[in-house]
Amino acid sequence: MSQPGRMGSGTARYRDVLGIGEFRWLFAAHLISMLGDVVAVVALTVLVYQRTRSAALAASVFALAFVPYPFGGSVAGAVADRFPARRVLVVCNLISAAVVAVMTLPGLPIAGLLGLLFTVSLIAPVFGGVRAASLPDILPAGSPYVLGRSLIRMVSQSAQVAGYAIGGLLLSATTPRQALALDAGSFAISAGMLQLGTHHRPARTGPTKSMARDSLAGLHAVLSHPQLRRVLWFSWLIPACAVAPEALATPYVTQIGQPAHTAGYLLCGLPIGTLTADLIAGRLLSRRSQRRLILPAATLIFVPLLAFAVRPDLPIAIALLFASGLGFSYTPGLDSLFIDAAPLPLRNQALATSGAGLMFVQGIGFMMWGLAGQYGPLTAVIPAAAAAGVLTVAVLRPRTSDLT
Numbered sequence: 575m576s577q578p579g580r581m582g583s584g585t586a587r588y589r590d591v592l593g594i595g596e597f598r599w600l601f602a603a604h605l606i607s608m609l610g611d612v613v614a615v616v617a618l619t620v621l622v623y624q625r626t627r628s629a630a631l632a633a634s635v636f637a638l639a640f641v642p643y644p645f646g647g648s649v650a651g652a653v654a655d656r657f658p659a660r661r662v663l664v665v666c667n668l669i670s671a672a673v674v675a676v677m678t679l680p681g682l683p684i685a686g687l688l689g690l691l692f693t694v695s696l697i698a699p700v701f702g703g704v705r706a707a708s709l710p711d712i713l714p715a716g717s718p719y720v721l722g723r724s725l726i727r728m729v730s731q732s733a734q735v736a737g738y739a740i741g742g743l744l745l746s747a748t749t750p751r752q753a754l755a756l757d758a759g760s761f762a763i764s765a766g767m768l769q770l771g772t773h774h775r776p777a778r779t780g781p782t783k784s785m786a787r788d789s790l791a792g793l794h795a796v797l798s799h800p801q802l803r804r805v806l807w808f809s810w811l812i813p814a815c816a817v818a819p820e821a822l823a824t825p826y827v828t829q830i831g832q833p834a835h836t837a838g839y840l841l842c843g844l845p846i847g848t849l850t851a852d853l854i855a856g857r858l859l860s861r862r863s864q865r866r867l868i869l870p871a872a873t874l875i876f877v878p879l880l881a882f883a884v885r886p887d888l889p890i891a892i893a894l895l896f897a898s899g900l901g902f903s904y905t906p907g908l909d910s911l912f913i914d915a916a917p918l919p920l921r922n923q924a925l926a927t928s929g930a931g932l933m934f935v936q937g938i939g940f941m942m943w944g945l946a947g948q949y950g951p952l953t954a955v956i957p958a959a960a961a962a963g964v965l966t967v968a969v970l971r972p973r974t975s976d977l978t
Contacts, residue, residue: 591725596712599771600705601725603764607667610760611698613740614674615639616838617753618691620745622684623824623834629952631684633821633944638688640937642695643930659708660772664765666701670694671761678751678758699930711775745835796924801915806924808872808970809908810931814939815966816875818959819882819895820844821943826952832888843892847899855903864907865972872967875901879960883953911972 592598615635623632676682677690705726744753797803819826823837851871855864878894886894916924946955 591713594713596772597709599767600708600712603667603767603771604705604726606760606767607670607764609740610757613744614754614757616835616841617745617750617757618677618687619824620834620837621750622687623828624750626684628948629822629825630941630944630948631688632824633940633947634688635691636817636821637937637940637944638691639695639698640933640940642692643699643933643937657777658775659704659711660768660774662704663701663708663768663772666697666704667761667765667768670697670701671758671765673697674754674758674761678754680751699933708772708775712772740838743838745838746833793927796920796927799915799917799920802912802920802924804970805908805912805915805972806928806931808966808972809905809912809928810935811966811970812872812875812904812963813932814935814942815959815963816844816879816898817936817939818943818956819879819891819898821940822947822952822956825947826882826891826956827888829952830885830887830891836888840888840892840895843895844899847896848902849899850896851900851903852905855906859906861907861910864910866907868904868907868911869967869971871901871904871907873901873964874898875904876960876963876967879963880957882956882960885953908972 592601619632619635622628622635626632673690673694677687709726744756796806820841823840824834827836827840828834855867855871859867875898878897881894882891912924912928943955943959946958
């Protein structure tokens with residue numbers, strides 16, 4: 575155990591962090607379950623669209639993966655305090671495995687499938703919150719902890735790329751229900767890895783005050799802060815407009831004459847671009863350059879989406895989404911603005927509000943653009959989302975004094 579101590583006093587490397595056995599098990603379990611989850615979303619989207627031919631219902635699959643986050647996330651802190659972390663993580667994965675297994679039953683109505691997805695999506699933020707709370711117990715403070723969080727975030731983006739691609743490949747050879755069965759298996763494997771590879775730690779002492787009352791008071795304080803409120807709405811509404819091509823991926827590929835499973839390939843474009851942007855802007859640019867990049871980069875997200883007005887073929891559409899993803903290089907600069915704007919007493923609540931709000935508003939975006947695609951041509955809906963995004967950038971742009 576002396577190695578982690580030495581890392582805490584210096585600059586750690588990714589190799590050092592992954593050398594901590596307990597974190598390595600946690601990391602691998604997260605990777606497996608995340609891959610399975612992304613594959614399942616692709617499979618369920620295709621299954622719903624094949625059975626209903628409804629762009630709105632297909633988009634609702636993505637929406638239901640995001641919308642429950644404020645509800646599950648609101649109890650994650652209390653759960654982390656009141657129960658041993660390993661037990662919570664294992665139980666969350668086992669319940670998720672059981673729920674996804676039920677999705678594979680033949681003859682299950684669409685409403686039942688979506689209800690089960692909502693249940694899994696309620697569990698996800700509880701799992702994520704408890705896992706985040708357990709990281710300080712596993713990793714030394716300082717550089718190792720920061721790198722560990724970075725690795726978890728990178729896995730989430732990378733798993734989207736790989737999961738969408740794997741989902742497309744799987745659905746060319748298997749049925750959506752078989753892909754869902756693989757997701758159930760991934761949750762079960764993840765639960766086993768966490769049980770075997772992580773240590774039992776007793777529960778922390780839980781707070782005595784009402785969690786709901788404290789959460790509402792903190793939320794009100796954050797949203798009452800003018801500068802924080804502006805940054806939050808900017809960070810929420812930009813992605814909500816950018817998700818239109820993802821929300822409409824399955825109906826779009828079928829309209830251009832491709833099999834429904836190729837939606838998985840289309841969905842790879844945006845996260846590949848986003849991951850590339852994060853690596854470049856987060857590691858190579860100075861803090862000042864990151865802030866100056868916010869406005870042009872956020873605008874760049876939406877320029878390629880205007881080209882969907884001419885219904886590009888699949889390879890060009892993937893390239894356009896990759897270019898759109900590069901615009902997310904604005905996020906490191908906005909993160910810097912956010913931390914500077916948040917008063918220290920509000921910082922933790924502000925961070926929690928930011929994460930839960932982002933997932934919720936993105937879910938609303940998926941639902942909204944899915945409904946628009948149900949009743950309007952996709953060649954108009956996606957460019958309309960781009961126009962809404964450009965307007966959002968113009969209206970909510972940070973003040974010039976904050977960008978220097």
